[in-house]
Amino acid sequence: MIPTLNSGQALSATLAALVPAAVDGLVKELLVVDQGSTDATLDIADDAGARIFRGQGVADACAAARGDWLMLLRPGLVPSSGWEAPVARHLGSDWARAGCFRLSRDGRRPAWRQGVKGDESLLVSRRLYDEVGGGEGPDLLRRLRGRIDRLDALVTR
Numbered sequence: 262m263i264p265t266l267n268s269g270q271a272l273s274a275t276l277a278a279l280v281p282a283a284v285d286g287l288v289k290e291l292l293v294v295d296q297g298s299t300d301a302t303l304d305i306a307d308d309a310g311a312r313i314f315r316g317q318g319v320a321d322a323c324a325a326a327r328g329d330w331l332m333l334l335r336p337g338l339v340p341s342s343g344w345e346a347p348v349a350r351h352l353g354s355d356w357a358r359a360g361c362f363r364l365s366r367d368g369r370r371p372a373w374r375q376g377v378k379g380d381e382s383l384l385v386s387r388r389l390y391d392e393v394g395g396g397e398g399p400d401l402l403r404r405l406r407g408r409i410d411r412l413d414a415l416v417t418r
């Protein structure tokens with residue numbers, strides 16, 4: 262799930278990194294939540310086969326998602342090579358733990374303190390999302406406090 266607003270160029274980079282995982286079946290559904298883009302964002306999302314939610318919130322799209330796990334990414338964040346294995350391991354682990362990617366500005370492994378905030382990248386089971394009351398942004402992160410692990414996977418901007 263990717264929230265957008267005039268994010269065409271950034272969205273393209275993020276989607277390109279997700280395609281191999283979609284082909285392999287790791288990414289089963291792509292949802293784009295758009296807040297009124299006037300650039301090519303919607304065309305890019307449509308060309309990628311995304312379900313587009315216009316003028317709705319991330320929480321609305323999460324409620325409509327079909328999968329057992331939700332992955333939220335901000336446009337422009339690009340999972341680095343090899344991200345699929347740590348995500349697959351997390352999917353096979355405890356549903357009661359969410360995960361987030363670590364940020365690398367130059368493609369190298371970041372220092373342990375660096376990371377993407379959970380509202381920029383989050384992997385959460387539908388069950389946990391519903392258990393904490395759903396939602397999005399800082400409110401969701403507050404309810405997930407202490408239940409988010411750093412994935413052994415990187416994203417770059």
